[in-house]
Amino acid sequence: MYKLVLMRHGESTWNLANRFTGWTDVDLTEKGVAEARAAGELLKQSGFDFDIAYTSVLKRAVRTLWNTLDTMDLMWLPVQHDWRLNERHYGALQGLNKAETAAQYGEDQVMIWRRSYDIPPLPLAQDDPRTDFNNPRYAQLDPKQIPLTECLKDTVERVLPVWNDSIAPAIKSGKRVLISAHGNSLRALIKMLDGVSDQDIVGLNVPNGQPLVYELDADLKPIRHYYLGDQDAINAAMAAVANQGRAN
Numbered sequence: 001m002y003k004l005v006l007m008r009h010g011e012s013t014w015n016l017a018n019r020f021t022g023w024t025d026v027d028l029t030e031k032g033v034a035e036a037r038a039a040g041e042l043l044k045q046s047g048f049d050f051d052i053a054y055t056s057v058l059k060r061a062v063r064t065l066w067n068t069l070d071t072m073d074l075m076w077l078p079v080q081h082d083w084r085l086n087e088r089h090y091g092a093l094q095g096l097n098k099a100e101t102a103a104q105y106g107e108d109q110v111m112i113w114r115r116s117y118d119i120p121p122l123p124l125a126q127d128d129p130r131t132d133f134n135n136p137r138y139a140q141l142d143p144k145q146i147p148l149t150e151c152l153k154d155t156v157e158r159v160l161p162v163w164n165d166s167i168a169p170a171i172k173s174g175k176r177v178l179i180s181a182h183g184n185s186l187r188a189l190i191k192m193l194d195g196v197s198d199q200d201i202v203g204l205n206v207p208n209g210q211p212l213v214y215e216l217d218a219d220l221k222p223i224r225h226y227y228l229g230d231q232d233a234i235n236a237a238m239a240a241v242a243n244q245g246r247a248n
């Protein structure tokens with residue numbers, strides 16, 4: 001049996017401000033750093049150890065990983081940064097407040113933009129200053145690969161190749177893998193791992209900074225999964241994420 005640990009970054013400044021974030025490169029809050037460090041303690045106390053880590057090219061996931069690894073005295077670990085583990089691109093919603101957007105467009109519409117499988121938010125215009133065409137961290141990409149918006153289906157399509165080409169072979173070779181990523185790139189991975197239907201994925205929310213353990217069989221099919229830590233706190237954190245799209 002293999003074990004894989006998935007973790008969403010700790011609280012970011014735009015989680016706190018309740019803004020749609022996507023590819024915007026915002027940092028962690030102090031609470032977010034504390035969550036990452038607490039996750040490291042919990043992993044250590046629970047006997048986890050890792051051989052390689054994967055993360056995105058966005059600092060909230062990277063700094064979460066650093067803090068978790070630091071707490072585990074694993075800062076030396078090989079780390080693979082992959083843009084394909086980035087958060088789902090939130091298109092023209094990036095930067096807007098979620099509750100204000102719900103007040104303006106309705107909670108049902110915001111729910112569709114946040115959680116539907118195949119309906120993306122409106123795209124950024126090609127010349128919008130929020131685009132990533134001139135961002136040096138994506139310089140090696142074909143500009144067509146740089147999204148202007150994404151639905152979860154688009155995110156699944158870019159996350160799957162990282163899984164198939166890199167993460168799955170690493171696990172099968174016996175490496176113990178930690179992935180520090182984002183709410184929606186992890187929803188993409190979870191959908192793929194557990195075969196969650198397009199309908200059921202709508203109700204799945206990933207809390208900040210909580211290690212999610214997958215036990216996998218020899219073919220990397222999940223045997224079971226569970227969050228480490230206090231289940232009531234985790235359920236409350238998942239409900240809080242779901243409620244971020246409510247109009248105040």
Ligand SMILES: O=C(O)[C@@H](CO)OP(=O)(O)O
Pocket residue numbers: 015019020021022023087088090114183184241244
């Ligand atoms: O804003 C975002 O990029 C994501 C994660 O914080 O939010 P949501 O949970 O609304 O998809």
